Amino acid sequence: GQQVMQIPQCQHVQEGEDFTTYCNSSTTLSNIQWYKQRPGGHPVFLIQLVKSGEVKKQKRLTFQFGEAKKNSSLHITATQTTDVGTYFCAGLGNSGGGNYKLTFGKGTLLTVNP
């Protein structure tokens, strides 16, 4: 079945440093979604990428979807303490029979030292 791998598992940075998390799918995706879960909270939708090679920005966050639609990345420029949390990617893939399934990566836990 479809697998979505995400690295790194966790990363600790100093405030102001950049951060990147990477997501790789075993199969070609229809779209990829990114979510953020604050400690003790629930996942919150950030963005969805659909097109091959698509790049989207949200303030200091840059999201990329690979040309082959099998990988994606989230880059945060100049991290702040408010960026702390676990970032999940979720890939939408064809699970057969005309059905689609969203598979979450294991997430990357970001901690920021002020």
Place this chain on the structure above:
Amino acid sequence: GAVVSQHPSWVICKSGTSVKIECRSLDFQATTMFWYRQFPKQSLMLMATSNEGSKATYEQGVEKDKFLINHASLTLSTLTVTSAHPEDSSFYICSASLAGVGEQYFGPGTRLTVT
């Protein structure tokens, strides 16, 4: 934005009892809702996909007789953990989608502790 509520927020129950968790979409109709389980510091494990008016689709390895899902209306899905055991203790989160498998809006989760 789309808001999803979950009730209760946390529950402690004795081994052998059943627990029902409700998931409601407050400001939109959700034909599809999803139930996840999350262990500490781990990812979301999809348990089942709940479609209004039809039987839920369970993921491999999830016992449908133990985790009963009912999606009686376009705004409510329930998960009942039957004959709960300590190993069922976990964080259960539901989500709802406006359009099938589009972006998902998550509820705040339910912390279940079985003693």
